Amino acid sequence: MATVALNPVAAEEKLGKLRSAVAQLDQISENEKNGFISLVARYLSGEAEQIEWSKIQTPTDEVVVPYEALAPPPEDLEATKKLLDKLAVLKLNGGLGTTMGCTGPKSVIEVRNGFTFLDLIVIQIESLNKKYGCNVPLLLMNSFNTHDDTLKIVERYANSNIEIHTFNQSQYPRLVVDDFIPLPSKGKVGKDGWYPPGHGDVFPSLMNSGKLEALLSKGKEYVFIANSDNLGAIVDLKILNHLINNQNEYCMEVTPKTLADVKGGTLISYEGRLQLLEIAQVPDAHVNEFKSIEKFKIFNTNNLWVNLKAIKRLEVDGVKVLQLETAAGAAIRFFDNAIGVNVPRSRFLPVKATSDLLLVQSDLYTLVDGFVIRNKARTNPSNPTIELGPEFKKVGDFLKRFKSIPSIVELDSLKVSGDVWFGARVVLKGKVVIAAKPGVKLEIPDGVVLENKEINSPEDI
Known part of the structure; x- marks a missing residue:
């Protein structure tokens, strides 16, 4: 929590005014009011955890x-x-x-x-x-x-x-x-x-x-x-x-x-x-x-x-x-x-974005009794790094752009930008970059294997 150091008189004046206002808020409990005032008091005093x-x-x-x-x-x-x-x-x-x-x-x-x-x-x-x-x-x-x-x-x-x-x-x-x-x-x-x-x-x-x-x-x-x-x-x-x-x-x-x-x-x-x-x-x-x-x-x-x-x-x-x-x-x-x-x-397998969703929905993992288990066929202990452009940010758009999730067991990194659409049974290996040119729809065909490739147009596939 960031803090700001005010002189004690100014801080107490602000806090007094705040206490009066917070006391009138009937949507929250006394415990919540006290917790909030304590947090603000600490912020005003500049009492951060200073580390030597x-x-x-x-x-x-x-x-x-x-x-x-x-x-x-x-x-x-x-x-x-x-x-x-x-x-x-x-x-x-x-x-x-x-x-x-x-x-x-x-x-x-x-x-x-x-x-x-x-x-x-x-x-x-x-x-x-x-x-x-x-x-x-x-x-x-x-x-x-x-x-x-x-x-x-x-x-x-x-x-x-x-x-x-x-x-x-x-x-x-x-x-x-x-x-x-x-x-x-x-x-x-x-x-x-x-x-x-x-x-x-x-x-x-x-x-x-x-x-x-x-x-x-x-x-x-x-x-x-x-x-x-x-x-x-x-x-x-x-x-x-x-x-x-x-x-x-x-x-x-x-x-x-x-x-x-x-x-x-x-x-x-x-x-x-x-x-x-x-x-x-x-x-x-x-x-x-x-x-x-x-x-x-x-x-x-x-x-x-x-x-x-x-x-x-x-x-x-x-x-x-x-x-x-x-x-x-x-x-x-x-x-x-x-x-x-x-x-x-x-x-530690958090899903913070659709790039994480791609990992856990792929053949890199299987589901057993509710547990997400990593595929032993992947020899690299690290997961591939995946960067998806803004077209994939929302879950609905992400799902629409994949006929099925590609195989990524042998993938090192994937970077996708632009209007890209994936067919079914696509296999990605090594380092793959797919960048559609502005205004161009780039479709990756069903069943294609892309290994260590940079794709900018259908001719590159």
Whole structure:
């Protein structure tokens, strides 16, 4: 969170005015009002997490544990059931599909074989519950943007072998910069006057909604938190087993950084504790160093495992420190015995754009019991890089332009621009660039194999 340092008198004057205005907003709870005022107070005070660069240390394998070093989980069915009965899964479900040209929650975009993100999540947890006879519940943290739609969608899982609970994250008013008055106070009705304050809000929202207490009363000990659009974020018994045996209050999954991830937050050791370092905290002089994959080799996948009693302790016992964190990963520094686990890249498979959709709908992956499994025929551990032009940005347009998704098992990179249309059974290998000339429709015929080619016109095929 960026901050601005005002002198204390000016800051208090602005805050006093804001408190009065926020007190009149009857659309939100007292907890939300307090959380919002705290966040603004921190912004005005300039109290950012200033990092002294010279104090940064690379975490050891003891605190960022290599996944391969984790002990195997118990093979006994009953022991596995006991482990899983201590777990709840929470998916962050506040985002809309607007950037991909869809209406409603992003989690209802069809990913593969007609299944949405949410379908796959439900199938995965259902198959766990069935296989081990356990009861892993699913919680969906919605925003005011996705809440109503999600409630309707969840009804279709009424007969599933899974408990589904929904709750809303906080709703904060947007501020008018000039006079520091909340937009809703100026007569701005409707959703435009409000915003959901980042996924760091998961901890206070769990508490304020009563869901935290409900989970604890059912004997749950850990919650696995992940973005609903990360297809790689599945329950992992090795990690859960490790956390319970070692009494780690918090675990962040990190994975090796590639050039595509240079802006992602990383874990550092700082003054004896693990801490998330994000690009906004980095002094300008060190930004290139931060982006380098030599010094900072890992980044945060936002797959988090957190002890429920520890959340309650930090939320209830006075300090409410978690209220101020706008990213859930930033809270790692408040938990005792916190660790990172350096996981395989397969646990980070987000779908942020149609280029990602092309990957997961292709023969690079198959679907088994709701799990997206990578094709062993691909020998390169990295996925191909895919760049699609604006003509492919919306899911509807993307689907229209492919008669069927090409085979990309042997593809290194694909760059497509202009008015390009793909036939059925197309095979892409090596480095392929397809650039239609302005005003020209370029059709790739059925069954064609393109290997290390640049295509600008039909004659190049």
